[in-house]
Each structure stands twice: as structure tokens, then as C-alpha cells.
Amino acid sequence: MNKNAQLLIDQGKMLPLMEEFYTIQGEGYYTGTAAYFIRVGGCDVGCHWCDVKESWNAELHPATKTDLIVDNAKKHSDTIVVTGGEPLMYNMDYLTSKLQKEGLKTHIETSGAYTLTGKWDWICLSPKKNKLPLTEVYENANELKVIVYNKNDFLFAEKQASKVQKNCILYLQPEWSVEKKMTPLIVNYVMKNPKWKISLQTHKYLNIP
Ligand SMILES: C[S@@+](CC[C@H](N)C(=O)[O-])C[C@H]1O[C@@H](n2cnc3c(N)ncnc32)[C@H](O)[C@@H]1O
Ligand SMILES: Nc1nc2[nH]cc(C(=O)O)c2c(=O)[nH]1
Ligand code: SF4
Ligand SMILES: [Mg+2]
Secondary structure: OOHHHHHHHHOOOEEEEEEEEEEEOOOOOOOOOEEEEEEEOOOOOOOOOOOOHHHOOHHHOOEEEHHHHHHHHOOOOOEEEEEEOOHHHOOOHHHHHHHHHOOOEEEEEEOOOOOOOOOOOEEEEOOEOOEOOOHHHHHHOOEEEEEEOOOHHHHHHHHHHOOOOOOOEEEEEEOHHHHHHHHHHHHHHHHHOOOEEEOOOHHHHHOOO
């Protein structure tokens, strides 16, 4: 990448853009709500079950002017979900201030493993064992969404829940490849531990992006 583009990326004025799409939020608190998704490339957390591994290598995704991303997003929805990849690998201050100036709601999907930048109307924190969230992200999360791949993940989920604020909404979401096996276990767990809710990847049942 040329020096100038790298400088603009460092300032958040350009971002490696993998894809953007208008769809229905499939997961968590806003499930069922229309939103425009901005998927930023680049992630080094390395979840073995990640459903967007194509996002990991930032160099495969074109550095795009943040102003253009915003001008496009505002045509589609009043709610913008920034995801990735891991969006917090980049400085989100410029993007979110521009989105909010346009009157748009800013939501983020994050592992919380990097410094919290940006002004967010909603933070979905999905912690990963390989690279745990930073304290500042636990403290500002509106929802905690723990992916359940095996039985040990219930214990991990409880540890993560002890780190977020009292009003943070707690979700357990089955990992997609074991969804048939883990969903009944999550259903049982939630009935026994009703501070938790179940979150399903409803867009995958609906066959939408
Ligand atoms: C692809 S990640 C991108 C944002 C950020 N890197 C993160 O992990 O939160 C978006 C959401 O999808 C979840 N996810 C990824 N792969 C999944 C899978 N195979 N099954 C269930 N959820 C998955 C993540 O935990 C996260 O909540
Ligand atoms: N419909 C839909 N909802 C989503 N919620 C979080 C997603 C993500 O990949 O971050 C996602 C996604 O990829 N599609
Ligand atoms: S942190 Fe998110 S994008 Fe990165 S590997 Fe894990 S699920 Fe995929
Ligand atoms: Mg997804």
C-alpha cells in the first residue's frame, strides 16, 4: 500500500472495505431490524470457526475513502452496523462522527480485543478466548454475545458476564457448524440460568446476507 493511503487509514479517513449490504440484523438485541452493514477487512483473532475468514487479510480489501462509505450508507438505512473482520483494529472516530452527523445510529460488532475508538449507539461484544477483550470494551458493551461451540463455553460465558456492566444484555449464540447439537443445550441452559437469552443467526435460516 502507498504511504498516503496508509496515513489515511491510520487516521480512519480510509478503511479496507470488504463489503457493504442492506439486510436484517440477524443476531442479538436488534434481531429482525433492518440495517446497513459495513464489513471492514482485517482480523488477527483467528477463531477456527469464523464464518468470514475471507475478511482476515486486510490487503485483499480495497482501501476506500470513509466519506464515500458514509455517503453510500446514508442512502440505505438509519442504522449502520460496522463489522468485519475486526473493526476496532482501525480508528473508528472519523467514521462514527460522520455517520452520527448524518443522524444515523452507529452499531458495532466486535471481539473487543483492540482499543475502543468511535462513538457508538450500540456495542455488541463477542469475546474470544484467543484474544480477550480490553477492560474499556467490557465496560461499554450494551450486549454480550458469547458463541457456544462446546460445553466449556458455558463456563467461559459466565466468566465474561462477570466483566460487563449490570445492564448489559447477555446472549448465548450457537456456533453455526454445531448449531443442531448446541441449540438444545443452550435452550436448557437459558431455562436454568434466565439472566441469559438465546441468540440465533436468523439470517442464515432466512437465507439472506
Ligand atoms: C464475523 S464477526 C465480526 C466482528 C468481530 N470480529 C467479532 O467477532 O465480534 C461477527 C459476529 O459473528 C459471530 N460469528 C462468527 N462466526 C460465527 C459462527 N461460525 N457461528 C456463530 N457466530 C459466529 C462473531 O462471534 C461475532 O459476534
Ligand atoms: N444479517 C446479518 N446479521 C449479522 N449480524 C452480525 C453479522 C456480522 O457478520 O457481523 C451479521 C451478518 O453477517 N448478517
Ligand atoms: S474475531 Fe470475529 S472476524 Fe475475527 S476471526 Fe473471530 S469471529 Fe472472525
Ligand atoms: Mg456474519
